Amino acid sequence: MAFRWKNTLTQADVTPKAAWLNRRQIMAGFGGAAGLGLAGLPAMAQDLEPNSLEDIRAYNNFYEFGTGKEDPARNAHQLDTADWKITVDGLVDNPGVYSLADLLDGLTVEERIYRFRCVEAWSMVVPWNGVELADVLARLGVQSDAKFVAFETVVQPDRMIGVQRRVIPFPYVEGLRLDEAMHPLTLLATGIYGEPMANQNGAPIRLVVPWKYGFKSIKSIVRISLVAEQPPATWNIINPGEYGFYSNVNPYVPHPRWSQTTERKIGGGLFAERQDTKKFNGYDEVASLYDGMDLGKYF
Numbered sequence: 001m002a003f004r005w006k007n008t009l010t011q012a013d014v015t016p017k018a019a020w021l022n023r024r025q026i027m028a029g030f031g032g033a034a035g036l037g038l039a040g041l042p043a044m045a046q047d048l049e050p051n052s053l054e055d056i057r058a059y060n061n062f063y064e065f066g067t068g069k070e071d072p073a074r075n076a077h078q079l080d081t082a083d084w085k086i087t088v089d090g091l092v093d094n095p096g097v098y099s100l101a102d103l104l105d106g107l108t109v110e111e112r113i114y115r116f117r118c119v120e121a122w123s124m125v126v127p128w129n130g131v132e133l134a135d136v137l138a139r140l141g142v143q144s145d146a147k148f149v150a151f152e153t154v155v156q157p158d159r160m161i162g163v164q165r166r167v168i169p170f171p172y173v174e175g176l177r178l179d180e181a182m183h184p185l186t187l188l189a190t191g192i193y194g195e196p197m198a199n200q201n202g203a204p205i206r207l208v209v210p211w212k213y214g215f216k217s218i219k220s221i222v223r224i225s226l227v228a229e230q231p232p233a234t235w236n237i238i239n240p241g242e243y244g245f246y247s248n249v250n251p252y253v254p255h256p257r258w259s260q261t262t263e264r265k266i267g268g269g270l271f272a273e274r275q276d277t278k279k280f281n282g283y284d285e286v287a288s289l290y291d292g293m294d295l296g297k298y299f
């Protein structure tokens with residue numbers, strides 16, 4: 001691909017972690033002295049602040065390990081990530097069962113600082129390490145009749161309390177239209193803050209689609225299929241009236257049970273102001289993918 005997406009958040013906004021913590025402390029101190037607090041800073045400044053690794057690993061959705069926000073951190077050590085295999089099938093020139101190393105061989109792992117917005121109206125900023133999904137798909141050889149990419153999460157029943165309790169149907173599945181999958185913002189992530197992906201964040205490899213609600217970013221992937229028809233997606237199957245296949249972040253389309261106009265940034269503290277949610281989570285460069293689509297109808 002000739003075009004590579006350029007990160008608008010700078011290197012100075014992530015790691016080195018010690019320096020970052022310093023800045024947080026300085027800002028907190030300044031805010032206290034000025035009687036402002038972080039909520040008094042312009043929205044953009046708040047936006048660019050990556051969450052701490054501690055926050056990112058402590059507050060999760062990963063229903064295979066329970067439905068509580070702290071359940072994944074408590075239970076996901078059970079996940080067996082050794083000798084991970086990813087099955088690639090469907091409309092590809094190079095199907096097969098790949099090791100992680102084979103799938104990513106020769107690709108450069110980049111750092112991408114992305115906003116992350118859950119459909120439940122909380123958000124984080126995460127410094128991911130990953131490769132563009134487009135680069136993986138290119139080497140797999142997508143055939144011309146493929147129109148969607150389907151993903152599947154591992155199921156290890158003996159190790160997954162949420163699977164034992166059948167809290168939702170498993171395996172967790174998700175999908176993207178091919179042009180969404182090929183967009184340079186779309187990542188397969190293998191780490192955060194330069195550390196290997198924690199189990200609760202979807203080790204050893206998970207999807208990241210920053211302009212869509214978090215549930216599209218499927219964790220612990222064991223299958224990637226190129227298909228002609230729109231594939232099933234877990235939350236869309238469970239409740240199609242509340243969770244569409246596209247699920248682009250959109251403050252103008254309320255969830256049937258709550259508003260999507262604002263969000264609570266995790267780690268902001270008790271008195272932090274909610275921040276405004278942006279269409280496409282602020283990633284306006286994807287808008288042309290949906291030209292002519294009614295995003296109220298295809299939500």
Ligand SMILES: Nc1nc2c(c(=O)[nH]1)N[C@H]1C(S)=C(S)[C@@H](COP(=O)(O)O)O[C@H]1N2
Nearest residue numbers: 060061062063118153172201214215217219
């Ligand atoms: N396999 C699987 N993937 C999943 C989920 C899940 O329950 N199971 N939860 C989704 C939801 S709702 C969100 S908000 C994100 C949370 O990612 P994080 O815990 O790394 O912040 O993972 C998504 N991917």
Ligand SMILES: [Mo]
Nearest residue numbers: 118119214215
């Ligand atoms: Mo979510």
